[in-house]
Amino acid sequence: MRLWREASLVAAKDLRIEARSRIALGQILPFGIIVAILFAFALDPDSGLLTRVAPGLFWVTVLLAALLAVGRSFAVEEKSNARDGLRLTGLDGSAVFLGKMAAIAAELFFLEILLGIAVVILYGVEVNGVVVLLAAAPAATLGIASTGTLYGVLAAGLRSRETLLPLLLLPVLAPVLLGATRAFEGGLEGAPSDAWPWVGLLWIFATFYTAFGVLAFGTLWEND
Amino acid sequence: MTTSALFAAVVRASQSDAWTYVITGWLLTGAVVAGYWLRTRARIRVGETRLSAERDQ
Amino acid sequence: MNPRDQLLDPRLRRVIGVGAVIGVVALCLFGLWGAPPDDRQGEAMRLLYLHVPSAWLAYFAFLVTAIASALFLWPRTRSIVWDRVAGASAELGVIFTGLTLVVGSLWGRPIWGVWWAWDARLVTTAVLFFLYLGYLALRRIPGDAISTGKRNAIAALIAFVDVPIVHFSVEWWRTLHQKATVFNPELSARIEGVQALTLWIAVLAFTLVYVYLLDRRYRLAVIDDVLAEQALEQAIKIRTGDNPGVGR
Numbered sequence: 311m312r313l314w315r316e317a318s319l320v321a322a323k324d325l326r327i328e329a330r331s332r333i334a335l336g337q338i339l340p341f342g343i344i345v346a347i348l349f350a351f352a353l354d355p356d357s358g359l360l361t362r363v364a365p366g367l368f369w370v371t372v373l374l375a376a377l378l379a380v381g382r383s384f385a386v387e388e389k390s391n392a393r394d395g396l397r398l399t400g401l402d403g404s405a406v407f408l409g410k411m412a413a414i415a416a417e418l419f420f421l422e423i424l425l426g427i428a429v430v431i432l433y434g435v436e437v438n439g440v441v442v443l444l445a446a447a448p449a450a451t452l453g454i455a456s457t458g459t460l461y462g463v464l465a466a467g468l469r470s471r472e473t474l475l476p477l478l479l480l481p482v483l484a485p486v487l488l489g490a491t492r493a494f495e496g497g498l499e500g501a502p503s504d505a506w507p508w509v510g511l512l513w514i515f516a517t518f519y520t521a522f523g524v525l526a527f528g529t530l531w532e533n534d
Numbered sequence: 535m536t537t538s539a540l541f542a543a544v545v546r547a548s549q550s551d552a553w554t555y556v557i558t559g560w561l562l563t564g565a566v567v568a569g570y571w572l573r574t575r576a577r578i579r580v581g582e583t584r585l586s587a588e589r590d591q
Numbered sequence: 592m593n594p595r596d597q598l599l600d601p602r603l604r605r606v607i608g609v610g611a612v613i614g615v616v617a618l619c620l621f622g623l624w625g626a627p628p629d630d631r632q633g634e635a636m637r638l639l640y641l642h643v644p645s646a647w648l649a650y651f652a653f654l655v656t657a658i659a660s661a662l663f664l665w666p667r668t669r670s671i672v673w674d675r676v677a678g679a680s681a682e683l684g685v686i687f688t689g690l691t692l693v694v695g696s697l698w699g700r701p702i703w704g705v706w707w708a709w710d711a712r713l714v715t716t717a718v719l720f721f722l723y724l725g726y727l728a729l730r731r732i733p734g735d736a737i738s739t740g741k742r743n744a745i746a747a748l749i750a751f752v753d754v755p756i757v758h759f760s761v762e763w764w765r766t767l768h769q770k771a772t773v774f775n776p777e778l779s780a781r782i783e784g785v786q787a788l789t790l791w792i793a794v795l796a797f798t799l800v801y802v803y804l805l806d807r808r809y810r811l812a813v814i815d816d817v818l819a820e821q822a823l824e825q826a827i828k829i830r831t832g833d834n835p836g837v838g839r
Contacts, residue, residue, distance in 0.1 A: 457749070460745070460749060461746075461749070464729065464742050464745065464746055465729070468732050469732075470728075470732065474725070474728055474729060474732075477721070477724065477725040477728055478725040478726075478728075478729065478746070480721075481718050481721040481722040481725060481750075481753075482722065482749060482750065482753045484718050484753075484757055484760075484761075485753070485756045485757050485759075485760040485761075488760050488761065488764055489760060492764065507763070511756075511759075511760055511763075514756075515756060518752070518756075519749075522748075522749065522752070526745050526748075529664065529741050529745065530741060530742065530745060
């Protein structure tokens with residue numbers, strides 16, 4: 311299908327830029343890890359509190375890193391009128407949305423894996439239900455990536471982009487943080503029956519905003 | 535003397551009953567809504583004056 | 592020059608304005624004096640005459656924003672009128688959401704003994720406040736009418752569809768993890784008689800105030816747009832040297 315081919319072209323372009331610049335690996339990941347370490351400074355590591363609240367801290371860190379990744383994904387296109395260039399290729403708006411979203415999701419998922427390993431080591435977390443984690447994390451990631459891409463293009467090119475994006479994105483992502491944290495708590499405790507409803511919520515959120523983006527992105531992309 | 539009496543009355547009122555909260559809430563709501571209305575009205579007036587001034591030019 | 596200079600007919604607006612003033616006076620008389628204190632809540636009940644209509648208006652204003660945004664996005668009804676209505680209503684919605692939170696907090700202190708509780712409705716309202724604060728920040732960024740209008744409308748709809756998801760997830764979270772402690776049914780007011788009448792007056796008065804302020808905020812948006820347009824024309828004239836008044 312044409313849509314998927316075009317989307318994969320956009321995704322491949324973004325990921326290639328990322329692979330060459332290594333911003334995600336060289337800057338965003340270290341940022342995430344230092345945030346995780348700062349949480350340990352703020353919450354006494356000896357009290358056992360860190361282990362209990364690890365899922366929440368992990369997802370807050372992912373959200374902060376996602377803000378950077380989204381900002382980066384659209385900053386790339388501001389240089390040398392790359393945005394106009396991409397527009398002139400005649401790609402469908404929906405394909406551009408899916409492509410950019412897929413690239414952000416892939417980067418975030420990669421970050422989550424490495425950050426997850428760091429959290430397991432640093433906070434001494436025991437992982438009991440891997441299946442739940444593997445079902446929840448992609449859903450949360452797609453939710454973050456879809457809303458992030460939508461707001462990213464809304465704020466792209468605006469002077470106050472860096473400060474506006476967090477204000478727009480974080481309240482919308484409140485349910486994702488809530489759902490992902492509860493799902494991970496259930497997964498880590500090995501009580502997945504508590505976690506599955508939240509996994510469902512995360513998938514609904516992701517599906518919903520992906521559909522919204524596919525429908526709305528063309529309007530935003532064409533004349534802006 | 536009067537100041538301390540007044541102060542004592544305020545302290546008593548704030549400790550004694552829910553009226554302090556009620557009055558605070560009502561005054562605050564009134565101030566916010568009235569303030570928003572007056573500010574909007576003043577901005578409309580300034581704007582309309584500028585518009586008619588430019589029309590006269 | 593503009594598709595619609597005034598949102599409401601000036602005569603209608605005046606009638607609504609007078610009605611709003613009468614409503615507010617009646618609300619003050621009933622709310623602070625006429626209505627008896629509640630059996631269980633005492634005088635603090637009087638804060639609910641502000642809290643309940645504020646909350647209703649906050650949600651109503653955001654619904655108006657969402658509808659106006661959808662009408663703007665639909666090509667057949669696209670008009671700058673809807674963009675302005677959406678912005679004006681969102682601004683009022685944020686103000687009333689803020690008042691709902693603050694007055695609710697003032698009520699919670701004497702009744703629950705705390706300023707804030709992690710109750711589903713409270714958390715949803717707080718998230719709502721920030722959602723639309725972001726929307727207003729986005730609106731303040733200038734641009735040409737059609738593309739900023741589309742941008743605003745889509746942002747408004749993203750925020751609006753998030754509201755039920757936020758509410759649902761927060762409610763779920765709170766009911767799964769703890770039983771309702773603050774919402775003791777013993778404390779909920781049984782609203783009847785003069786209290787119910789006062790509450791209806793309050794809702795009516797607040798709604799009239801909202802409609803009146805919406806019209807005024809719309810008018811201000813029109814004036815701001817015209818002034819910006821004129822400033823731009825003036826600047827172009829000066830640049831192209833058409834203006835004989837330059838260099839006087």
